[in-house]
Amino acid sequence: MGCGFNPLNPLDPTGLINDTAKDLNPFGMGDPFVMMTSLDFNQNLKIMGESWTKIKHWLVPDMRRDREAMTNSALTNRRWVYGTCRVSGQLAYAESSGSKNEFLHLIVILASHPVASFQKVYLDDKPIEDYGTNASYKLFNGTQTTACAEMIAASAGKWTANHILKGCAYIYLQLTYDETLYVSGLPTVKVVLNGKPLYDPRTGLTTGISDPNVKVDVKPVDDQSGGYTGWNDNPALCARDYMLIPEELGGMGCTLDEIDDASIIAAADICDQWVYKTTDGSQQEKRFTCSGTFEINSTPKKILDALLQSMAGTPLFIQGKWRIFAGACGSTSGLVTLDESWLNGGISFKLGSNKSEKINTIKGTFVDPDDHWASKGFPPVTSAAYIAEDGGEELSEDITLNFTISPSMAQRLARSSWSRAAGICRLITRATLRLSR
Numbered sequence: 001m002g003c004g005f006n007p008l009n010p011l012d013p014t015g016l017i018n019d020t021a022k023d024l025n026p027f028g029m030g031d032p033f034v035m036m037t038s039l040d041f042n043q044n045l046k047i048m049g050e051s052w053t054k055i056k057h058w059l060v061p062d063m064r065r066d067r068e069a070m071t072n073s074a075l076t077n078r079r080w081v082y083g084t085c086r087v088s089g090q091l092a093y094a095e096s097s098g099s100k101n102e103f104l105h106l107i108v109i110l111a112s113h114p115v116a117s118f119q120k121v122y123l124d125d126k127p128i129e130d131y132g133t134n135a136s137y138k139l140f141n142g143t144q145t146t147a148c149a150e151m152i153a154a155s156a157g158k159w160t161a162n163h164i165l166k167g168c169a170y171i172y173l174q175l176t177y178d179e180t181l182y183v184s185g186l187p188t189v190k191v192v193l194n195g196k197p198l199y200d201p202r203t204g205l206t207t208g209i210s211d212p213n214v215k216v217d218v219k220p221v222d223d224q225s226g227g228y229t230g231w232n233d234n235p236a237l238c239a240r241d242y243m244l245i246p247e248e249l250g251g252m253g254c255t256l257d258e259i260d261d262a263s264i265i266a267a268a269d270i271c272d273q274w275v276y277k278t279t280d281g282s283q284q285e286k287r288f289t290c291s292g293t294f295e296i297n298s299t300p301k302k303i304l305d306a307l308l309q310s311m312a313g314t315p316l317f318i319q320g321k322w323r324i325f326a327g328a329c330g331s332t333s334g335l336v337t338l339d340e341s342w343l344n345g346g347i348s349f350k351l352g353s354n355k356s357e358k359i360n361t362i363k364g365t366f367v368d369p370d371d372h373w374a375s376k377g378f379p380p381v382t383s384a385a386y387i388a389e390d391g392g393e394e395l396s397e398d399i400t401l402n403f404t405i406s407p408s409m410a411q412r413l414a415r416s417s418w419s420r421a422a423g424i425c426r427l428i429t430r431a432t433l434r435l436s437r
Helices: 041-048 050-059 128-134 149-154 235-244 261-271 300-309 384-389 407-422
Strands: 079-082 084-087 090-097 103-111 117-123 135-140 169-176 189-194 274-276 284-286 292-295 314-318 321-325 343-351 361-368 374-377 396-400 425-431
Touching: 079 084, 079 103, 079 235, 084 292, 090 149, 103 149, 103 189, 117 128, 117 135, 128 135, 128 169, 149 169, 169 189, 235 261, 235 300, 235 321, 261 321, 292 300, 300 314, 361 407, 396 407
Parallel strands: 361 396
Antiparallel strands: 079 292, 084 189, 090 103, 103 169, 117 189, 135 169, 274 284, 314 321, 343 425, 361 374
16 A cells, blocks of 8 residues: 655645555555555545545544644645644655565655754654654755655655655654554654744844754743844744745735835834743743744634734734734834824724623633643633622633743733723724824
């Protein structure tokens, strides 16, 4: 049996499986693996029949999180990774070898772009080191110019020198069968990595890419003097990067002229502010970071909103340019005094909020790296004073922070959402175009 891969589109494998093999190898897949790229996948599902049913659970395990599901499909979406995240990906090709098919060779695509660095490899939730000599791997960060020599050799040339997977980050693995290690069949390959390198308009530089097979810490440089080196998880820079991705690749397709880099710089500076993460002031962290992954299977607006949620941000399209604003106060330099010349009508005020708009408690989830990167609840943000004003009734809102990996940061974002929702006093007026400049 075999899993095919289309070298012309590395994120669109055909995934064909040949049912001609009589014997299953110890991993539950047949031999030999052959690469096929010409037949329609859905038609071949009919041909595979019972064989596909037998191994479907092996290739597409029931995972609690889509970002960690290792899939084998004829069609798959491009995956982007920003900040630090643990991901699995697309099983692009597999090959068995050995006199008893005891060796299994895998290619798993992790991201559809180059990544800055890799941290750790897991099989299911166990570090790959726990498998000893029964598991080995090689990482490719997306800047490779040659194909994986180990897979070329293992496949007897079916995986060729043309299968470079240019621009894609991926992992090659060789697993040696051991019934005590692989009791559930094929483990899900997961990799913690530092995602896409980002251009920073504050420096005019794109953060560097490190050797893919040299392990790095979660944050290569994490101090208040140097900032981050070789990688960046700034939400404003992540949003800028996504806005510039061409539409045909799932991005917004903006041009450089449509991005107001002055607002990006201001928002990025706010995100990089150091704040206390503990009440005793013993620990600090950046105000906002963006760490997560998404597939290009949603509208650009939804993806941009999800990225900006990690900084409580707001996008505005003004005079032909996108401007990004962070959910905290930045520098007060350049502020102007408004007078009647800025207005184009009267002023009205709205005090308080309707009950349907009132919120006195914010609950929600974030992604916890210390708990196998699971989504879990952060401590609720609540106000006894607001609850008392609301007659003792808890009026809560739930938020999902898929790009936040710190509970204290999640609470900070909740408070920002809460402050805007409180709506203690609203000023309503009409302004001239001068105000939009």
